[in-house]
Amino acid sequence: MKKVKINIEGMHCASCAANIERSLRKVPGVKEANVSLVGKKCFVEVDERVPEEELKKAVARAGYKTLSIEG
Amino acid sequence: MRNMQNNRIPKMDHKDHDHSKPAEDSEIRDWKKKLIGSWIFAVPIAILMVYMRILNGIIISDNISIIILLILGFPVVFVFGFSTLKSGLRGLFTFYFNMDSLIALGTLIAYTTGILTFFMEISDYSGVSAMIMAIFVTGKYIEAKARGRASQEIKKLLELGAKNARVERDGKEIEIPISEVVVGDILIIKPGEKIPTDGIVVKGESAVDESMVTGESLPIDKAKGSNVIGATINQDGILYVKASKIGKDTFLAHIIELVEEAQGTKVPIQKTADYITSIFVPSILVVAILTFFGWWYFNGEIGRAIGVAISVLVIACPCALGLAVPIALTVGSGMGAKKGILIRKGEAIQTMKEIKYVVFDKTGTITKGKPEVRQIYSKVRESYLLEIAGSLEKLSEHPLSKAIVNKAGLKRYKPVKSFKILRGRGVEGKIGSKNIVIGNSSLMKEKSISLKGLEKNIEEFEDSGYTAVIISENKKVLGIIGIADAVKEDSRKAISILNYAGYKTVIITGDNERTAKAIAKEVGIKEVIANVLPEDKAKKVMELQRRGFVAFIGDGINDAPALKQSNVGIAMGTGTDIAIEAGDLVLARGSLMGVVGAINLSKATFSKIKQNLFWAFAYNVIAIPLAVAGVLHPIIAEIAMAASSITVVSNANLLRRKRI
Numbered sequence: 001m002k003k004v005k006i007n008i009e010g011m012h013c014a015s016c017a018a019n020i021e022r023s024l025r026k027v028p029g030v031k032e033a034n035v036s037l038v039g040k041k042c043f044v045e046v047d048e049r050v051p052e053e054e055l056k057k058a059v060a061r062a063g064y065k066t067l068s069i070e071g
Numbered sequence: 072m073r074n075m076q077n078n079r080i081p082k083m084d085h086k087d088h089d090h091s092k093p094a095e096d097s098e099i100r101d102w103k104k105k106l107i108g109s110w111i112f113a114v115p116i117a118i119l120m121v122y123m124r125i126l127n128g129i130i131i132s133d134n135i136s137i138i139i140l141l142i143l144g145f146p147v148v149f150v151f152g153f154s155t156l157k158s159g160l161r162g163l164f165t166f167y168f169n170m171d172s173l174i175a176l177g178t179l180i181a182y183t184t185g186i187l188t189f190f191m192e193i194s195d196y197s198g199v200s201a202m203i204m205a206i207f208v209t210g211k212y213i214e215a216k217a218r219g220r221a222s223q224e225i226k227k228l229l230e231l232g233a234k235n236a237r238v239e240r241d242g243k244e245i246e247i248p249i250s251e252v253v254v255g256d257i258l259i260i261k262p263g264e265k266i267p268t269d270g271i272v273v274k275g276e277s278a279v280d281e282s283m284v285t286g287e288s289l290p291i292d293k294a295k296g297s298n299v300i301g302a303t304i305n306q307d308g309i310l311y312v313k314a315s316k317i318g319k320d321t322f323l324a325h326i327i328e329l330v331e332e333a334q335g336t337k338v339p340i341q342k343t344a345d346y347i348t349s350i351f352v353p354s355i356l357v358v359a360i361l362t363f364f365g366w367w368y369f370n371g372e373i374g375r376a377i378g379v380a381i382s383v384l385v386i387a388c389p390c391a392l393g394l395a396v397p398i399a400l401t402v403g404s405g406m407g408a409k410k411g412i413l414i415r416k417g418e419a420i421q422t423m424k425e426i427k428y429v430v431f432d433k434t435g436t437i438t439k440g441k442p443e444v445r446q447i448y449s450k451v452r453e454s455y456l457l458e459i460a461g462s463l464e465k466l467s468e469h470p471l472s473k474a475i476v477n478k479a480g481l482k483r484y485k486p487v488k489s490f491k492i493l494r495g496r497g498v499e500g501k502i503g504s505k506n507i508v509i510g511n512s513s514l515m516k517e518k519s520i521s522l523k524g525l526e527k528n529i530e531e532f533e534d535s536g537y538t539a540v541i542i543s544e545n546k547k548v549l550g551i552i553g554i555a556d557a558v559k560e561d562s563r564k565a566i567s568i569l570n571y572a573g574y575k576t577v578i579i580t581g582d583n584e585r586t587a588k589a590i591a592k593e594v595g596i597k598e599v600i601a602n603v604l605p606e607d608k609a610k611k612v613m614e615l616q617r618r619g620f621v622a623f624i625g626d627g628i629n630d631a632p633a634l635k636q637s638n639v640g641i642a643m644g645t646g647t648d649i650a651i652e653a654g655d656l657v658l659a660r661g662s663l664m665g666v667v668g669a670i671n672l673s674k675a676t677f678s679k680i681k682q683n684l685f686w687a688f689a690y691n692v693i694a695i696p697l698a699v700a701g702v703l704h705p706i707i708a709e710i711a712m713a714a715s716s717i718t719v720v721s722n723a724n725l726l727r728r729k730r731i
Contacts, residue, residue, distance in 0.1 A: 005331075012098075012211065013170035014393015018349040023167065034335035038222055038401040041437070043335035061465065062167045063158060 001031060004052075006042040008059060009068040011035070016064065023062035027054050099219060102212035106205075109151040112143045113205035119143075120198045134188075137195050141185045148178050168352035172388055176356070177384035178204050181705065184377060194374030196381060196705065203385055203709045210713025214390070214682040216304035217720040221398050224405030228327050231283055236267035239311075252314055268301035269321045270312040277308030284323055285644075285660040286411030286668075295364035300339035317351045322659075329413045329657060333404050334397065338417040338677075341396040344684055351389040355695075359383040362699050378705060382698040388707035390716040391690055393458060394685035398723040403676030406727060410661035411644075412669045419639050419655035420680075423673035426639060429569055429617030429666070430612060433580035433587070434470075435626040436643055437566075437594055437663065438556035442470050445537055448528050449550035456550045460542050463500050464492050471540060472498070474554045495604075497540070498687055508543045520546050536589030538582060563594045569670075575619075578610055579603055579633075600603065608633040621683045624666055625653075641666055667731050675729040683719050690715045 011017060017035040020042055024033035029047035036043070044055060056066040122698075124134050159175025162168045178200045185197025221224075237246050239257040241620050249267050252258070257273065260266050266279065278290035281303045289698075290306050293299055299312055300322045318324065338343070359380045366376035396417075404414045414420060430622070431437050435473025449456045464472035466487060479641070487507075490500035497510015508518050512529065515522055520543050522529070528551055532539040537553030566576055577598040580587045587601035598613050608625075609632035615621050616638070623630070623637035631653040634640030642654030643661050656673070658665035694711055703711070 012215075013346050013390045015169035015352055015389050016344065018396075019107075019162075020171060022349065027192040027263060034337065036331070036334040037397050038218060039331055039334050040333065041335065043332060061163065061165070063161050063169075 001045055001068075002071065003050050004044050004046060004055070005070045006044060006055060006059065007070070008040055008042055009039055009065040009067050011064060016062075017043060019062040020059060020064060023058045024055065027058045030055075030058075076124055079328040084348055088093045099212070099215045101217050102208060105151040105208045106136070106212045107508070109147045109201075109205040109208050112147045113201055116140060116147075116201050116266045116614055118141050120202075126390040129297075131226040133195075136183055137197060139190055140195070140198045140201070143181075144182060144185070144197050147201040148182055148204050151208060152178060155204070155207065162352075168356070172352055173384045174188050174203070174207050175357060176359075177381045177705070180377060180384075181381050184374070186611055192374075194372075194378060195286075196378060199378075199705050203381075206706070206709045207385075210717060213713075213717050214295055214720055217717065217724060218398065219246070220724055221401045222405060224409050225327075225330055225401070228323070228330065230407060233265040233267040233302060236692065237261075237264075248574060250318075251316055251704055254314055254317055256314045258312045258314055262305060262307050262309065264305050266299050266301055266303050266305055266310070268314050269316040270299055270301075270314045272297045272299060274307045274311035274314050276705055277310050279307040279310075280306055283327060284411070286409065286665070287662070289622070293556070297508050315503060323647065326408060326413060326659065329415055330404050330408045331415065333414045334401055336415075336417040337682060338396050338400065338421050340421055340680060341417075342498045344395060344687070348389045348393040351387070351392070353369070355384065355387040358387075358695070358699065366467045366701065372438075375701070379701040381705045382703050383695065383709040385705060386694050386698040386703065386712050388691065388694075388712045388715050389718045391687035392684075394716060395687045396680050396721050398720050399726060400674055401728045402723045403672060403679070406731065407669070407672050410665075410672075410731065412665055412672055412731075413657040413659065414655075414673070414676075415657055416655045420677045422620065422638050423622070424671060424677060425620040426565065426622045426670070427575060428577055428615050428621045428625045429574045430577040430579055430615065430621055430633075430637070431566075431596070431663075432625035432630050432633070433578055433582065433590065434556060434606070435661075436598075436624055437562045437578065438558050438591065440470075440556060440626070442538070442556045444474050445550055445555045446532065446535070446553035447550060448532075449552075451703065453550075456542055456552075457481075459502060459507055459544065459549070460509055460540075460552065462487055462502060463490065463509055466500070466546075467492055467498050471538060475540065475552060478552075482576050505544050506546070508546075510542060511539070512541065515541055515543065515548070518543075518544045518546070522548065525551065530585070533583065533585035534589055536593060538586055538587055554628050558590065558594055559661065559663065562663045565667050566595045567668050570597070572670075579608055581605065604631075605629050609636040622634050622670075641669055654706040671729075675731060677725060679723060679726045683722055685717070686722065687719055 017037045020035050024030050024044060026053040029050035030044060034043045049054045052069050061065045080285060106529060117141060158177045159171030162172040181196035181200030184193055185195050187193050188195045196563045217258050235246050236252045237244055237247050237259045244259060253270055258267055272293050272295055276294045279293050281287050281300060284300055284302060303324045345508050355488060363376050363380035366379050367373055369730045399655055400417055407414055434440050447453055457479040460475050461481045462485040464475040465484050477667045485502050488501040492498050493514060496514040496536045499508045525548060529539045532553040532611050538553045538557045540554060542549045567574055576596045578591045579600045581603055582601055584601040591599045612621055612623055612633050613636055620638040622639040622641060623633050624641045625634055625641050634642055634653040640654045641656045646660045656669050
C-alpha cells in the first residue's frame with residue numbers, strides 16, 4: 001500500500017467530491033480515497049501495483065481532469 | 072550523481088507550490104469573467120421581463136419579446152453557462168450526477184419553453200433560464216472567493232519558504248535559487264533575512280523569529296550548534312548555517328503536508344451529510360419529475376407544472392451540505408497551523424469534546440527533558456564525590472548520567488574497570504581497587520548497601536521533586552546527588568487553565584511516587600501515576616479509559632503506543648522536529664499552552680461544523696417542500712440556492728473571530 005496525492009481540476013461542488021471518491025474506490029487495489037474539495041486534491045491509499053494511469057482514468061470517468069499525481 | 076538527485080526533488084516541489092496559488096486565483100477569475108458576461112445580457116432580460124408583466128404586450132407584442140429574450144438569453148445559458156451545461160449533462164449520461172446536472176436541466180428546460188411557445192400553448196420561461204444561470208454563476212463566484220479566504224492561512228504557509236539562498240561555494244559567496252541548495256551547503260544569513268532551509272548553526276550568533284512556523288512569539292537565541300528552521304527570520308546577527316534538510320524533508324514541508332492531508336480526512340459527524348450528498352442529485356431529479364406530473368395532473372396547466380419543476384431543480388443544493396464540514400475544517404486547521412497547532416485527523420476535533428482526562432507524560436512534556444543536578448549531600452569532600460560519580464557516569468548515555476557529568480565538569484576522568492550498566496537502576500564499576508555502585512535505593516538494597524541514617528535525606532530530596540542518586544564506595548554510601556528536570560515555563564499556567572475548565576489532569580511517569588507527587592504539586596496536577604515503565608504507559612491509559620475519554624500528551628518519540636491508545640493523542644514537537652506519525656494533533660512547539668489552544672480550537676471548529684450542518688440541512692428541508700408546493704418562483708429559488716452555499720462558507724470564515 002502506498003499513499004498518493006492526486007491534484008484534480010474541475011471540482012466545484014460537493015457532489016463532485018463524492019463522485020470522484022466513488023469512482024476511485026471502484027478501482028481494484030484502491031483501499032481509501034478522500035477528496036479535499038477545498039484543497040482540490042484527493043488522497044488515495046492504493047496498492048503499489050496499480051498503475052497511475054488507472055487512477056487517472058477513474059478520475060476522468062467521474063468527469064474530472066488529473067493535473068498531477070504525487071507519490 | 073547523488074547531488075543531482077538531491078537537487079531535482081526540491082525543484083519539482085517548488086514548482087508545485089507555485090502552481091497552487093494561480094490555480095485558485097484562475098478559478099475566481101474565470102467565474103468573474105462569466106459573471107460580468109452573463110449580467111451584460113441578464114440585466115436587459117430582467118428589464119424586459121418586468122416590462123412584459125406591466126405593459127402586457129401593448130407596445131411590443133409578446134412574440135417579439137420572447138424572440139428578444141431567446142436571443143439575449145442564448146449567450147448567458149450556452150456561452151457563459153457552457154462549462155456548467157457540459158459537466159451537468161455529462162453527469163446525467165454517465166450517472167455521476169452533480170450539482171451542475173440540476174442547473175443544466177433546469178435552464179435547458181426553461182429555455183426550451185421559450186421556443187415551444189411558438190408551437191403550443193405554454194408559459195415562457197426563457198428569460199428565467201438566463202436569470203437562473205446568471206445568478207448561479209454569481210453564487211459560484213462569491214463562493215469561490217469565500218473558499219479562497221477559508222484556505223488563506225494554508226496558502227500563506229505555501230508561500231512562506233525562501234526563494235533564494237546565499238551559499239559559500241569554493242570560498243566565494245554566491246546567491247542561488249533555493250532548489251539548488253544541497254545538504255551540507257554553508258548558508259550565510261544576514262540580519263532581517265529568511266533562513267533558506269533547516270540546518271545547524273556553525274558560526275555566528277543571533278535571535279531568530281520562529282513565530283510563522285511554531286507560533287512562538289518571542290525570538291529564539293541561536294548560537295553555534297543550534298538548530299534553525301527554514302522560513303524563519305534572522306533578527307540581528309549574521310548566521311552561518313549548514314543545511315541539514317532540504318525540499319520535502321524540511322520542517323515547513325512537513326507542516327504543510329500535515330495540514331493538507333488533514334483536509335482529506337473525515338469528521339465522523341460528516342457521514343450522514345456525505346451519504347445524503349451522494350444520493351442527493353438523483354433524488355431531486357425524481358422529486359422534480361413527480362412534482363411536474365403531480366402539478367400537471369391536479370392543476371392541469373402544463374406551463375405551471377414546468378415552472379414548479381424548474382424551481383425544485385434549481386433550489387436543491389447539495390453544496391451547502393457537502394461543504395459544511397470540510398470548509399469549517401479548513402478554516403480551523405489553517406488557524407491552528409498559524410499557531411503551531413496541527414490537526415492531523417478530523418476525527419480528533421469531534422472526540423475532543425468528550426474528553427474527561429488529560430494525561431501528561433512527565434519528561435519532555437511537562438518538564439524540559441534536560442535534567443540538572445540541583446542539590447548534593449556529601450559525607451566526603453564534594454569534589455571527590457563528583458570525581459568518582461563523573462568518571463563512572465561518563466560511560467553511560469542516560470539523561471541522569473549526563474546531568475552528573477555536566478555538573479562534575481571534569482577535565483580528567485579516572486580510569487574505570489569492569490563497568491556495567493544496570494538497566495533502570497544505575498551503574499557499577501571499579502576505580503583502582505575500590506568498588507563503586509551508583510544508583511537508586513533499590514539498587515543499594517540489591518547490593519546490600521545500608522542506607523541507614525540517610526532515609527531522611529532521600530525523602531527530603533524526593534519531596535522537592537528530585538531524583539535521588541546514591542553514590543557508594545566499597546559498600547559505604549559517600550553521598551546523594553539530587554537531580555531534577557526543570558518544569559517548562561508555562562506548564563503550570565496551562566494546567567491550571569485545564570483544571571479550571573473541568574478536566575481531570577493526570578501525570579504519568581517512571582519516577583517514584585514521592586518525586587512524581589512533588590512535581591504534580593508544583594504544576595497543579597491532581598492525579599499521579601508513578602513507577603510506570605515506558606512500555607506500560609499505553610496500558611495505564613487503557614485503564615483510565617474505563618473511567619472516561621482520555622487525551623494523552625507526550626513527545627511522540629517513546630510515547631507512540633500511548634498516543635495511539637488514547638482517544639485523542641497530542642504529540643509535542645521539540646521546536647525543530649515534529650513527531651508526525653503518532654498524534655491525532657501535533658504541536659509544533661513544546662509549550663503546554665499549545666494543548667489549551669488545541670482543545671479550544673477543536674471545540675470551536677466542531678461547534679462551527681455543527682452549526683453549518685444544521686443550516687445546510689434546515690435549508691434543504693424547508694426550501695425543497697416550498698418549491699414542490701409551488702410557492703417559490705424559479706428565480707427566487709435560484710437566489711435562495713446561491714445564498715445557502717455562500718452562507719455556509721461565510722459562516723465558516725467567521726470561526727476566525729474566535730480567540731484560541
